[in-house]
Amino acid sequence: MPRSRCGAARPAGARCSGSRSRGFTLIELMVTLSVLVLVAVAAFAGFRRNEEEGQRKRFVSAVHGAITQARNHAIDEQTPVRVDVDATSMTLTAWNPVTETWELFERVAMTVQRDALLLDDAKVCIFGLGTGVQTPAQAQNVLPPDDCLPGVQTLRFEPDGTFSDPNNAFSVVPNAGVTLWIGDRTVAGELSYALVQVFPGGLIRTFDEVGS
DSSP states (O other): OOBBSSSEEEEEEOOOTTOOOOOOOOHHHHHHHHHHHHHHHHHHHHHHHHHHHHHHHHHHHHHHHHHHHHHHHHHHHHOOOOEEESSEEEEEEEEEEETTTTEEEEEEEOOOHHHHHHHHGGEEEEEEEEEEEHHHHHTTTOOOSSSSSSSSEEEETTTTOOOOOTSSSSOOOOOEEEEEEEEEOOTOOEEEEEEEOTEEEEEOEEEEEEEO
16 A cells, blocks of 8 residues: 555545645735735835925925026016015016017926825915024024914015015015025924025025924
């Protein structure tokens, strides 16, 4: 009589009850799937955070560049330049003495295509302009604007490089120094700021990730 792999003689054709190929059980498959889902969620969250950080830095840099461009344009072209600011954009216009109109020459804005993550729930927005310039440590003690800018504020540069608040919306002293506050809520439960500052002498600097 042939011997089975069970180690005992068995009739031909009989199956060994102790020998079978072992596959994954339903519980094992569910545990494995759960682990894969958790890993995927963590990876996606990290990727999204990196994308938000990259978009925020691009926007802050673009805002800094636009203010610098506005002042330089006013000096180079010897004409007044307006910087109109709202919650998600800055529009630069120059006065044309021939047509006696303000003509658009630059605009910085969050777009749905490029910065959709920043627009979701107003994760990043311009809080507005304020009088004076501070170091990051000093800014901790300054009360910033309340929230995303609800309307439009205007900063005006003159041909000599000086600037003012033509609508008296945030400052009554021309060329006294101005800070633009950009709020950042990309980290859940936290609010930080980027500060773009214009000094009376023309220096423009940016401080990033200043705590509230």
